[in-house]
Amino acid sequence: MTILTSLRLLTSYSRSTAAHVLKQGFCSHAKFAEHKKLEKIRNIGISAHIDSGKTTLTERILFYTGRIAHMHEVKGKDNVGATMDSMELEKQRGITIQSAATYTIWKENNINIIDTPGHVDFTVEVERALRVLDGAILVLCAVGGVQSQTLTVNRQMKRYNVPCLAFINKLDRTGSNPDRVLSQMRSKLQHNAAFIQLPIGLESDCKGIVDLVSEKAIYFEGDLGMQLRIDEIPTDMKEEAKERRQEMIEHISNVDETLGELFLEEKSITEDDLKGAIRRSCIKRSFTPVLVGTALKNKGIQTLLNAILDYLPNPGEVENTALVEKEGKEAEKVVLNPARDGKDPFVALAFKLEAGRFGQLTYMRCYQGVLRKGENIFNTRTNKKVRIARLVRLHSNNMEDVNEVYAGDIFALFGVDCASGDTFVTNPKLELSMESIFVPEPVVSMAIKPTNPKDRDNFAKAVARFTKEDPTFRFQYDPDVKETLVSGMGELHLEIYAQRMEREYGCPVTLGKPKVAFRETLIAPCEFDYLHKKQSGGSGQYARVIGLMEPLPAHLNTTLEFADETVGTNVPKQFVPGVERGYRQMGEKGLLTGHKLSGIKFRLKDGGHHIVDSSELAFNLAAQGAVREVFESGSWQILEPIMLVEVTAPEEFQGTVIGQLNKRHGIITGTDGSEGWFTVYAEVPLNDMFGYAGELRSSTQGKGEFSMDYSRYSPCMPDVQEKLIREYQESMGIATDKKKKKN
Incomplete structure (x- = not known):
């Protein structure tokens, strides 16, 4: 009995009987560990903007393939939550925080699935998932369309050359408009995309879909939409279906030679011709098939599963390379062999680490060869050997033991001490390393x-x-x-x-809010002549230092310098290090705001000593006294760190972004733009950059991104300086009326 047949029986069985049928269906998953042909494997990810329905879609896929017995909603009323949101925080907030891996079977094909977060804050989870996957489903909301994170996910797919299907979800929502979403895919994502399915009705009237490839209407009937009824295309949709099918053929013909020839010669195009052309062009990323449905209302999932098998590549159809390091030479690229015969040496990439109940859990993707329980593997970065005591496959936060894994499999190991992006081999002489994962800089x-x-x-x-x-x-x-x-x-x-x-x-x-590392510096040179004297019986202290403290040039304003310019023996040479140490100790905490001193040169010109009472400690204290004296008589100012800020956003927000940077006392140093996007370069004080990430996202509909790097220290605004001095004096309990007027 197939899983699908057993699932259909649910409509006529009682709850207990249904559970029993599902258990029977689950038995087929025991076959998963069997050695399957490469053509029968798919590694896919589900990626999209926040709230497009990724986790709900994964939940439906697992249910229809018999992987789970009951469906639960994200942030559902039953307090269970979706299978893939296993973390308590995910269930509470109704968002995906960590990518979760699972596997299932559809029509005798193994499908490894990774459900990824949609929020931009967890973008690295999408990066590492796409790094190891062969294909992806780009989920789009029928109302929201192409949104900010859709653009980010699209860039990530392009970076790792991942073929994808587009699935327009939430057709049941008020205001759903798949045509608008398709046009946004073409204009904003630059995809050569076309419908291969059309919805029969929208919003509350959503009944089923029209498959343009087979030219049939498909209705999802029975309990939970498990019975597929295939029928003729409704009369009122025949004309539209014919036009859309022609449009699809034209889009594919432009990028596929075989179909292009049939199209130009005006030969009849069969269903198999179309499927072959869609598959070839989808794998080359030259065409994106667009499917439609509503995961929440259980429509379009089975046809999406069929499309995954028909159009997305198996591990043997994707070229994966590793680098061979050779001394004194540039690293060579080697194409890995994904054949599941186990003849080639084992190569795998660790793409995600997680603390499990039994130590560190390392998620891996096998690219070549076979790994069996009990074998040893080597980390090519550290050359450490690890014995494999346990191999597991993952289903959200549950694990299932297996005895061996083959090329194309996603699996996990326990107790492997490694970093994300490490390569593992069974033959340490190979010296192979796979390209690591792109990690964006924190903002x-x-x-x-x-x-x-x-x-x-x-x-x-x-x-x-x-x-x-x-x-x-x-x-x-x-x-x-x-x-x-x-x-x-x-x-x-x-x-x-x-x-x-x-x-x-x-x-x-x-x-x-973190503190900013301000600095204190002198504005003009200031002389000092300080005598430290303590002679009240017993061993005394005596030291005199004479010299000049002066500001350094702007390019050296983060350093402190000391120069010994003494001539003769007034300051014995063995005491000079004590003077420098005292000066540098005072430099750790300025007297104006408590921040470090910088951009100052201490020139020791002369002094005096006592034959008995002078010591290194005495000269150390004398130097500290000299700095205090200069603080009292010199002119000081506060320096603040200036950051080089680079902002990228769609052109329509250029005026808004520049206005925000000006408001934050930024100086625009340049702009450039291409393909509807612009980049602005500016210098902005770090103290004014707090909260900018949220402001930029909200004012650019979440599409703007920025990065910043330290540039230099520069004098801060007078009002900022006054505020810092006042806050420091209040914290030190100094009365404001005694405040020394500085600069």
Whole structure:
């Protein structure tokens, strides 16, 4: 009995009987571990903008293929949540945070599926999924169309050359318009796309679909749309179907020679001719087939599964390469053999790390050869040997043991100490390494600390785990401002990790705006003559330093310099290091705002000593006193870090973006643009960049992106300087009326 037949029986069986039938269907999954032909395998990802219905679609796919017994909704009323959203936070928020892997069977074909997050903050999860997949389903909302994250996902697919099908979901929603979505795919995503299916009715009137390839209407009937009824195309749609089929043939003929010849010679085009042409052009990424349906209302899923088998490539149809490192030579590219005969040496890529119940869980994709339980593998980066004690396949957060994996399989290992992007082989002499995963730079930083100091150990464990699992989550200690900082792809990204620390490690943390590493510097040279004298019985202290403190040129304004210009023996040479040490100690914390001193040169010209009471300590204290003296009599100012900011967004938002940068005291240094996008380059004070990520996303409909790098230190605005001085004096308990007027 096939899974599909058993599923159809659900309509006439009781609940208990239905569960029994499904169990029978599940038995066929035991065959999954069997050695299958390469043509019978598909590795696909499901990617889209937030709330396009990716996780709901995956849930339906698992149900119709007999992988799960019951369907649950994302953030559902039954408090169960979707199968692929296994994390408690995902169920609570109704969003996907981590990509989840599973596998299923459809028409005797193994389908490995990775459900990825839609939020831009978790973009690295999509990057690493697409790196190891052979094909993808680009899900688009019939109302929202091509949105910001759709553009990002499209760029990622292009980066890894991943063929894709487009699935226009949510036809049942009010305002759904598949025609508008198709036109956006062509204009915004630059896809050569055409419908291969048409909806029969929209919104509440959505009944089924018309398959333009087979020229048949398909209705999804019975409980949960499990019975497929194939019929003639409705009379009122025949003309439209004919036009759309012709349009589809023209789009494919432009990129496929075989179909192009048939089209030009005006020969009759069969269903097999069309399927072959769609498959060839889809694999070459020269044509994108567009399917339609509504996952929530259980329409169009079975036909999508058929399209995955018909049009997306198997692992043998995708060329994967590895680099062979040779000393003194440029790395050579080697094409890997995906044949499942096990004759070639094993090669796999670790693409995701996760802390499991039994230690680190490493997700891998096998590109060549076979790996069996009990064998040894080598990490080509570290040359470490690992014995394989357990091989597992994943179904969300459940694991199923297998004895061997072949080329094209996605699997996981326990207890492998490695980094994301490492290559593993069974023959260490191969010296192969696969191209790693593109990791975008973090854009938002926040100060972080455990709410309770007693939780420091758990905090350290959580940070160690999360930074290893997620390469876009960075952790560092800034000695300048004495703060621990975390960086990520957005405020939601950091907020999720803060919540996970509390839930998973019992360590509540406090997130806050990070401090900016300001600097204090002199405006004009200032002389000093300071005598340090302590002679009240016993061993005394005596040291005198005379010289000049002066500002350094602008290109050296982040450094402190010391020069010994003494002549003679007034300051004995063995005490000069004490003077320098005292000066540099004072440089750690300025007296104006408590920030470091920089851009200053201390020139020691003369001084005086006592034959008995002088010491290195005395000269150290004298130098500190000299700096305080210059602070009292000299003119000081605050320097702030200036960042080079690069913003990319669609052209229609150019005026808005430039206006925002000007409001943040930015200086525009240049602009350029192409294909409807523009890039603006600016120099903006770091202190004015907080909150910019959210502002840019909201003002560009989520399509804008920016990056920033440190450029230089520059004098800050007078109002900022006044505010910093006032805040420092208040924190030190200094009365504001005693405030020394500076500059």
